Amino acid sequence: MSAGRVHETCNLVMKSLKKKGSEMTVIGHNHIRKVETFDGYDIIAHPLPARDERVYYPTEPDSCSAGVTYASHDVMVARPTGIGKKGRLAILMHHGGGRHVLEFYEGLLPVASALLALPEREQYALAYTIFEQADECAAGMRAAEARRWAEAHVDGRIRKRRRGRSQQVYVETEAERAIRRSR
Structure with missing residues (x-):
């Protein structure tokens, strides 16, 4: 073959x-x-x-x-x-x-x-x-x-969340961003 x-x-x-x-x-x-x-x-x-x-x-x-x-x-x-x-x-x-x-x-x-x-x-x-x-x-x-993290960095959508002693770093979605800005 x-x-x-x-x-x-x-x-x-x-x-x-x-x-x-x-x-x-x-x-x-x-x-x-x-x-x-x-x-x-x-x-x-x-x-x-x-x-x-x-x-x-x-x-x-x-x-x-x-x-x-x-x-x-x-x-x-x-x-x-x-x-x-x-x-x-x-x-x-x-x-x-x-x-x-x-x-x-x-x-x-x-x-x-x-x-x-x-x-x-x-x-x-x-x-x-x-x-x-x-x-x-x-x-x-x-x-x-x-690429997703790079775009989030440029847009300022990287967030930190603390829960007790631990920290979580995540990318905020557009929907979460809109909710946060409306407050």
């Missing part, structure tokens, strides 16, 4: 999983943790363990497109071990930036069995795509939150 076809397949799968009300929202807050080792995970699939296998070449010989290489990114699908980890699935990524883990609940979708049913190259492509999609979503949300 060509690299373009694999990416096209992954995009179709991701679009269908993102439908409103889908259980794919179980990825949660897209918290990707950096870890020292992958201890504490039972690896259930290690697609394309050899670096040379993670290169996708064009299928048509007269094609102008170059191959795509993922040789530096090792992806594994695993189940976390330990108390409170039942029903969770993890995608483990090892690359030049270190070892990273994305854990999520499978929910009602049989993500693990769907991944394991695919051929090895498609397993790798889909696991990689899910991991990267979660990473991009998290980066987008961090940027949106930073």
